[in-house]
Amino acid sequence: MNPASRSPVAPVTALLEARGVTRRYGDGRRRVDALRRVDLAVPPGARIGIVGESGSGKSTLVRLLAALDRPTSGETLFRGRRTSGVPERGLADLRSSVQLVFQDPRSSLDPRMTVGRIVTEPLRSRRLRHRGDVPSPSADRLQEVLAGVGLAPELAHRYPHELSGGQRQRVAIARALAPDPEVLIADEPVSALDVAVRAHVLNLLADLVRARGLTLVFVSHDLAVVRLLCDTVVVMKDGVIVEQGSMEEVYDRPRDPYTAALLAAVPRLRS
Amino acid sequence: SPAASPTSAEKTLTVGATLEPPSLDPTTNSSASIPQLLLYNTYQTLVRLDNAGNLQPLLAQRWDISTDLLTYTFHLDPAAKFASGTAVTAEAAAKSIERIKDADTVSVWANQMEVVDSATAVDTHTLQVTLSRPSNNWLFNMASSAGIVIDPDGLSGLATQPAGSGPYVLDSWTRGDSITLKLNKSYWGTPPRYDKVVFRYFSDANAMNAAMLSGQLDIISNLQAPEAVSQFSDTSKYSVIRGTTNGEVVLGMNHDVAALSNLKVRQAIAAAIDKKALLETVWNGEGTLIGSMSVPTDPWYEDLTGVNPYDQAKAKKLLSEAGYASGLSLRLRVPATAYARKSAEFVASSLKQVGITVTIQELQFGVWYSDVFTKGDYDLTIVSHVEARDVFTFADPSYYWHYDNATFQKLVQQADEASSAQELPLMKQAVKLLATDVAADWLFALPNLVVTRAGITGVPQNATSLSFDVTTIASR
Amino acid sequence: MRWINLVLGTVLVAGVILLGLVSLAWTPFDPTLVVPGERLQPPGWPHILGTDAFGIDVFSRIMAGARVVVQVGVVAVGLALLVGVPLGVAAAMSHRWLSDLIMRGADILYAFPALLLAILLAAAVGASTMTAAVAIGVASVPAFARVARAATLQVMSSDYMLAARAAGTSPLAAAVTHVLPNIAAVIWVQASASFGMAILAEAGLSYLGLATPPPAPTWGRMLRDAQNVIFSNPEQALWPGLAIAAAVLGFNLLGDGLRDQLDPRLRDIS
Amino acid sequence: MATVRAVAVRLAVLVGSLLVASFVVFAVCQALPGDVAQQILGEQATPEAVDALRQRLGLDRPFLVRYAAWVGGMLSGDFGSSYLTGVPVGDLIWPRVAVSAWLIGLALLLTPLVALPLGLVAAVWRRHWQGFVATAASQVGMAIPAFWTGLMLVSVFSIRLGWLPANGYVAFAADPAGWASHLVLPVASLTIVQAAMLTRYVRSAFVEVLTEDYFRTARAIGWRRIPGLLRHGLRNVALSVLTVLGLQLAATVVGAIVIESVFTLPGLGSLLLTAVGQRDLQVVQGTVMLLVVTVLVINALVDVSYQVLDPRVRTGDLR
Amino acid sequence: MNGLLDVADLRVEFGRHRAPALRGVSFSLQAGQRLGLIGESGSGKTVTALAVMGLLPETARVSGSVRLDGRELVGLPDAQFSDLRGVAMGMVFQEPMTALDPTMRVGRQVAEVALLRGRATRGDTRTNVLQLLTRVGFVDPERIADAYPHQLSGGQRQRVVLAMAVFNRPGLIICDEPTTALDVTVQARVLDLLDEILGESGAACLFISHDLAVVSRVCSHAMVMLDGDVVESGPVSQIFAAPRHPYTQGLVATARLDLVTPGERLPTIEDYFRREDFR
Numbered sequence A: 001m002n003p004a005s006r007s008p009v010a011p012v013t014a015l016l017e018a019r020g021v022t023r024r025y026g027d028g029r030r031r032v033d034a035l036r037r038v039d040l041a042v043p044p045g046a047r048i049g050i051v052g053e054s055g056s057g058k059s060t061l062v063r064l065l066a067a068l069d070r071p072t073s074g075e076t077l078f079r080g081r082r083t084s085g086v087p088e089r090g091l092a093d094l095r096s097s098v099q100l101v102f103q104d105p106r107s108s109l110d111p112r113m114t115v116g117r118i119v120t121e122p123l124r125s126r127r128l129r130h131r132g133d134v135p136s137p138s139a140d141r142l143q144e145v146l147a148g149v150g151l152a153p154e155l156a157h158r159y160p161h162e163l164s165g166g167q168r169q170r171v172a173i174a175r176a177l178a179p180d181p182e183v184l185i186a187d188e189p190v191s192a193l194d195v196a197v198r199a200h201v202l203n204l205l206a207d208l209v210r211a212r213g214l215t216l217v218f219v220s221h222d223l224a225v226v227r228l229l230c231d232t233v234v235v236m237k238d239g240v241i242v243e244q245g246s247m248e249e250v251y252d253r254p255r256d257p258y259t260a261a262l263l264a265a266v267p268r269l270r271s
Numbered sequence B: 001s002p003a004a005s006p007t008s009a010e011k012t013l014t015v016g017a018t019l020e021p022p023s024l025d026p027t028t029n030s031s032a033s034i035p036q037l038l039l040y041n042t043y044q045t046l047v048r049l050d051n052a053g054n055l056q057p058l059l060a061q062r063w064d065i066s067t068d069l070l071t072y073t074f075h076l077d078p079a080a081k082f083a084s085g086t087a088v089t090a091e092a093a094a095k096s097i098e099r100i101k102d103a104d105t106v107s108v109w110a111n112q113m114e115v116v117d118s119a120t121a122v123d124t125h126t127l128q129v130t131l132s133r134p135s136n137n138w139l140f141n142m143a144s145s146a147g148i149v150i151d152p153d154g155l156s157g158l159a160t161q162p163a164g165s166g167p168y169v170l171d172s173w174t175r176g177d178s179i180t181l182k183l184n185k186s187y188w189g190t191p192p193r194y195d196k197v198v199f200r201y202f203s204d205a206n207a208m209n210a211a212m213l214s215g216q217l218d219i220i221s222n223l224q225a226p227e228a229v230s231q232f233s234d235t236s237k238y239s240v241i242r243g244t245t246n247g248e249v250v251l252g253m254n255h256d257v258a259a260l261s262n263l264k265v266r267q268a269i270a271a272a273i274d275k276k277a278l279l280e281t282v283w284n285g286e287g288t289l290i291g292s293m294s295v296p297t298d299p300w301y302e303d304l305t306g307v308n309p310y311d312q313a314k315a316k317k318l319l320s321e322a323g324y325a326s327g328l329s330l331r332l333r334v335p336a337t338a339y340a341r342k343s344a345e346f347v348a349s350s351l352k353q354v355g356i357t358v359t360i361q362e363l364q365f366g367v368w369y370s371d372v373f374t375k376g377d378y379d380l381t382i383v384s385h386v387e388a389r390d391v392f393t394f395a396d397p398s399y400y401w402h403y404d405n406a407t408f409q410k411l412v413q414q415a416d417e418a419s420s421a422q423e424l425p426l427m428k429q430a431v432k433l434l435a436t437d438v439a440a441d442w443l444f445a446l447p448n449l450v451v452t453r454a455g456i457t458g459v460p461q462n463a464t465s466l467s468f469d470v471t472t473i474a475s476r
Numbered sequence C: 001m002r003w004i005n006l007v008l009g010t011v012l013v014a015g016v017i018l019l020g021l022v023s024l025a026w027t028p029f030d031p032t033l034v035v036p037g038e039r040l041q042p043p044g045w046p047h048i049l050g051t052d053a054f055g056i057d058v059f060s061r062i063m064a065g066a067r068v069v070v071q072v073g074v075v076a077v078g079l080a081l082l083v084g085v086p087l088g089v090a091a092a093m094s095h096r097w098l099s100d101l102i103m104r105g106a107d108i109l110y111a112f113p114a115l116l117l118a119i120l121l122a123a124a125v126g127a128s129t130m131t132a133a134v135a136i137g138v139a140s141v142p143a144f145a146r147v148a149r150a151a152t153l154q155v156m157s158s159d160y161m162l163a164a165r166a167a168g169t170s171p172l173a174a175a176v177t178h179v180l181p182n183i184a185a186v187i188w189v190q191a192s193a194s195f196g197m198a199i200l201a202e203a204g205l206s207y208l209g210l211a212t213p214p215p216a217p218t219w220g221r222m223l224r225d226a227q228n229v230i231f232s233n234p235e236q237a238l239w240p241g242l243a244i245a246a247a248v249l250g251f252n253l254l255g256d257g258l259r260d261q262l263d264p265r266l267r268d269i270s
Numbered sequence D: 001m002a003t004v005r006a007v008a009v010r011l012a013v014l015v016g017s018l019l020v021a022s023f024v025v026f027a028v029c030q031a032l033p034g035d036v037a038q039q040i041l042g043e044q045a046t047p048e049a050v051d052a053l054r055q056r057l058g059l060d061r062p063f064l065v066r067y068a069a070w071v072g073g074m075l076s077g078d079f080g081s082s083y084l085t086g087v088p089v090g091d092l093i094w095p096r097v098a099v100s101a102w103l104i105g106l107a108l109l110l111t112p113l114v115a116l117p118l119g120l121v122a123a124v125w126r127r128h129w130q131g132f133v134a135t136a137a138s139q140v141g142m143a144i145p146a147f148w149t150g151l152m153l154v155s156v157f158s159i160r161l162g163w164l165p166a167n168g169y170v171a172f173a174a175d176p177a178g179w180a181s182h183l184v185l186p187v188a189s190l191t192i193v194q195a196a197m198l199t200r201y202v203r204s205a206f207v208e209v210l211t212e213d214y215f216r217t218a219r220a221i222g223w224r225r226i227p228g229l230l231r232h233g234l235r236n237v238a239l240s241v242l243t244v245l246g247l248q249l250a251a252t253v254v255g256a257i258v259i260e261s262v263f264t265l266p267g268l269g270s271l272l273l274t275a276v277g278q279r280d281l282q283v284v285q286g287t288v289m290l291l292v293v294t295v296l297v298i299n300a301l302v303d304v305s306y307q308v309l310d311p312r313v314r315t316g317d318l319r
Numbered sequence E: 001m002n003g004l005l006d007v008a009d010l011r012v013e014f015g016r017h018r019a020p021a022l023r024g025v026s027f028s029l030q031a032g033q034r035l036g037l038i039g040e041s042g043s044g045k046t047v048t049a050l051a052v053m054g055l056l057p058e059t060a061r062v063s064g065s066v067r068l069d070g071r072e073l074v075g076l077p078d079a080q081f082s083d084l085r086g087v088a089m090g091m092v093f094q095e096p097m098t099a100l101d102p103t104m105r106v107g108r109q110v111a112e113v114a115l116l117r118g119r120a121t122r123g124d125t126r127t128n129v130l131q132l133l134t135r136v137g138f139v140d141p142e143r144i145a146d147a148y149p150h151q152l153s154g155g156q157r158q159r160v161v162l163a164m165a166v167f168n169r170p171g172l173i174i175c176d177e178p179t180t181a182l183d184v185t186v187q188a189r190v191l192d193l194l195d196e197i198l199g200e201s202g203a204a205c206l207f208i209s210h211d212l213a214v215v216s217r218v219c220s221h222a223m224v225m226l227d228g229d230v231v232e233s234g235p236v237s238q239i240f241a242a243p244r245h246p247y248t249q250g251l252v253a254t255a256r257l258d259l260v261t262p263g264e265r266l267p268t269i270e271d272y273f274r275r276e277d278f279r
């Protein structure tokens, strides 16, 4: 039926892909087109930063790529296989390979679960365990993952509210890394953090991505932050990608006036 | 009356009562509340029952009975008129009787008129009724709802508009609250004292007492919460009239139930219950202990309370003799009324002490009718049988007691057909047989507890019929 | 000050439950034993709260009545919980039309108040503790469904639900591991308040003769019986009235106390 | 436009709900054991007579035929006739509605008038004795059964003091003063309980306003606590009061039935209780349906008035 | 010290078992001066602002002294305090989404500031409101005035709140993280506006932010808070160019993302300052 599945196995260039994706919320007078015919390809090993002002559709795009939401039209693909309009059962591969970290570490951690259970939740999912090499939810794995993000093992018994903001975001990152994903999607992971804590989390993410060779999709409204982690940048405005290119190119020589405005608006320390 | 507005010269009597009539036609609806309101007040019968339970003339000035006891000749009062103004004729009386018999009417009382062969007007004021067999009860029944003489012109709307010949006519009906009677301007007899009589209905006995205490009522027609009687002990404000009614509170036993078909079990139950204490506890000692299906105003009444005396030891012994030494479980299904609920609680407690476990179920009257009365789905029940002389119900094996005793049936039949001289000993025998056979257990007879504002006179002491007769009430 | 509700509520509720539990094994006198010779005794010894018009020890009846209260509360609230909460959670987690269907059904059910249900149920199978409890429970289902739905919607909008999906957790598993624990607080508060409501409703139904039949004593029926002697023996109405008030107050305070503890926003107000 | 559409949708839902409710009411009533014919004819009637009467009353027709006839009749304003009396059910119900409507209406009107000030005091001075007293009063009021309050009021005001009638009802048209004096105690007993309950919600609504950022903004521009709370809190509180009042309606209707029984008011409650007892199903169905319709319609009205009161909903940006 | 605002040894405690939120904060603000208040989350910035405004919750115990134009504010009855708020001092809060009454039109809320003082009639208030809305950068003040808060964007709402705070031309304006909830581009616009209005009215400003860049843009002086204490204060140029306290040094270093080359490790506060050594 769909052209993607019928076509002969094309050389897979993109790991994650969005083709002509539109996402519409609400109807009638309240209709919002959060995304309008957006195309994006994330090649394996890429580190893509998505920037844009609030409401430009960054989170929507990322949710669609992770198949956590359905496009109104267009399609999303993972490893060349369609993921939009596919029932949850058919997404085992995607679910075990793509993990997310969200903006607000408070609301992305279930307040009624201990850190240990939060981190091992993906490992206990039957769907993820389809992939043969997903680590088992053992105590060892838990310690390993916690150590990987620099958290002490005894924190496994704590609840999220007993942690500091930086620790919470580390837990969220640990959960994402537990099943050994190929792709890490981070939706504004440091925007809610204090300047003092932000540096720690950014350092951690940079180390992990480099060490594991993760494919990274990193969302932020702050170009200065994106610059530190990504090699490619995508600029969004009103549901459309207005500019896309290598980091140095966009950062130093923005082509779109909106990108320029965004760069200019970032407050800099007078010194 | 304090309830009447002071400017009005009209005299109004306000009577508190418990059950509001569902309809105003006493011939097609069995509710006792209808004769309470209407009998003798708006409807009249050929003969009436006096305070002592004797028949007295009303529309009929006198009556003759043939020697074969089959033909009754009634001589109507020529002055008698319906409220509409037309005369009460023998023809109208005959038509009223025929109407009850007529299957089309679906009358409640059809079986009471079964014995009537014919009812004919000999002349305007002479009515002749021929029976198929002698029946003393028939004449007695003619004093109640079955015997009312209805204005032939008013037959179509009886459910909402009475058409009788009594001293009062319907004034208004505020459903859920009250019914007002007003004076029949063209009444043919001695006019009563009040221009208006208001029957106010209270589903809750305590609310009625409160209304009396706060001066909204002149009379409580029958106190349903006798423990409250002390509230009216101030004789300068109230007087309390104590009389009897026809209401036997019967602990009915289903004779179709194996255990209860055993005489020893029935005797044990009767012996296990201290009726005197029960009356004291349940009805504040007001009322009469009876011992069988007969009340003091019945001509054949005898005190039979000694037949099955209270004796717990004997009750236990009887039970073990009957093979229930290890205990017995029975369902006591009662209608949701004060006397039944309270009696049930007492009975359950008493029977528990001799080893009978009783489960009480309180049913709404509708359910009681369908389950207990119609389907006979019960072991024990408590209900007051308020009709006069309803001892005859024990003669019908299909009646919900399922009591089938040929000797009793024969006695009752003979009594009904006997001359009045022979009737009494036969009935006494029959009533006694019920007691010795423990056809049921009789807890007590409901009292007629009337509370009036001080100064009100003429309230009948005993409720021999279902009527609350207001025609003789006056105030000083 | 913040603890006073919780402490007072816990004490009262524990008292009621304790009375009921102890009454299963022991009461000073048989709460159904009619003793004609001891009617309407004033409080004293051995009848510390006196006796009623049946000569039954009032304190024993109050104790046994606590049993009925707990029973009605547990059944009614349990029913409402077991039916209402899954419905509410399902409504929040399911497609829009199904969600609408569930909530409209709840609205319709809501239009049948407990009393109406109790009247109909009592008319159908005869009044009993169970009919009253079931009527009260069924009538409380819509409230629980609404509360559960609102709370679930809030949980659904949190990022950890999205994270759970990304982690491959199935909706049913998510409902059990994430939704239920997170709406539990709200539900407990609602349950506690409903417990109080159930006690009041049972008292009203008993008063109308639509609940527990005699001889099992209930506070509502004690009140109805007391009504007849309210002018001569007002204390007869006092004890069951106090018992009802204490029990309801206890559960309401417990509910408030729980909320005070669970809702952090109430802690700092300018 | 959005409002009009929302209202239309709400209306359609209402009609659907009413239909479902009518079927439930009818089915439940038909399932009740007990037989009105037996009840009418009493203990002495023969089974044949009972059958004849059932046939005459049309009780032998099939279920769906009777349901259709009933619903059809109601649509044309005909609720059928009482089995017992033959009186049209409408004629039985409407005079009762007047009584119950006064009772419920006055209570619902007075409830917020009592609860708003009490809730305000309880919220603003919740750390002082005034607030404690107000909160305690509301807690105690909620814990006492309405009929108990009624009994106490009667014993004090009617029997001890003799100021007011203990029970009964007088039509407004017949005697306005008498009408008022008969309604004071029933309305008071109903109001006390409902107001106690509402006070609790008002209190927490006001407490919530106190925590809101916009209230802090109002304080920052110079509002004193109480005037600011009235100015900025009342409308927000009104929304939750409205919801709770809508939710309380069912409770008030039930409370009214019990109160009617305590004060022997000839309202819908006593009609229902007797009709059920007598198995006069036409009357039961009619009355239950009326109560159910009232609750459903009022809830729909509450929903719709949300559209009017809350600009976020009115302008269609929130649901 | 005889400034517009003199705060001396201000202590605030919530409950006995918690560490004090403020442990004796002192500072002084001259008329027309703009003071930035910097510190990590929970360091006591908001509590300081609320203490000055007299809007701390009842549970807070305040000691020390806050003088506005020489008048002692600590312990001032609410009625008198209310008369000062909005007139002598105004405040802008962090969260523009919730700072306005959702059930009232924006114009009326702004007008309230004037009507509260009984100084104006409705007619000229409306004109004033429209003028003011124009001044805070709205090109269509009529539409804004007739809108409900939810119909405005975050930046628009924040400008409305700003308008309310400056309506009566108070001598002191307190801004508690007024732009943290806003987008970079919108933030830039609001900061420009604030700059302009402060310049125009000559009001003094206590400006709270954890973003050093923002403070450096608006303020002339800055003050750094840590765990309820002021650890360093001085002119912005000195604080950011040559911070003395190690904590401030760490703060400044981590804020300079632009100085880090991609792939390199970011400096953290801990590189400069260890909390264990503090106090």
Ligand SMILES: Nc1ncnc2c1ncn2[C@@H]1O[C@H](COP(=O)(O)OP(=O)(O)OP(=O)(O)O)[C@@H](O)[C@H]1O
Residues within 6 Å of the ligand: A025, A026, A032, A033, A034, A052, A053, A054, A055, A056, A057, A058, A059, A060, A061, A221
């Ligand atoms: N569930 C939803 N229902 C309706 N509208 C939505 C929903 N989610 C997002 N939107 C709208 O879609 C648009 C894009 O939202 P999105 O969350 O993708 O933006 P964003 O770029 O991630 O913004 P932010 O930086 O604030 O996170 C916005 O206008 C938003 O209001």
Ligand SMILES: Nc1ncnc2c1ncn2[C@@H]1O[C@H](COP(=O)(O)OP(=O)(O)OP(=O)(O)O)[C@@H](O)[C@H]1O
Residues within 6 Å of the ligand: C267, C268, C269, E014, E021, E039, E040, E041, E042, E043, E044, E045, E046, E047, E048, E057, E059, E210
């Ligand atoms: N109402 C309150 N009750 C109890 N403690 C409070 C209250 N308000 C603030 N605190 C405490 O006072 C301290 C200072 O809080 P404050 O809100 O001033 O921090 P902040 O510097 O404004 O932080 P942020 O940048 O997160 O807004 C914190 O430890 C906080 O927990």
Ligand SMILES: [Mg+2]
Residues within 6 Å of the ligand: A058, A059, A060, A187, A188
């Ligand atoms: Mg986003």
Ligand SMILES: [Mg+2]
Residues within 6 Å of the ligand: E045, E046, E047, E176
């Ligand atoms: Mg703050």
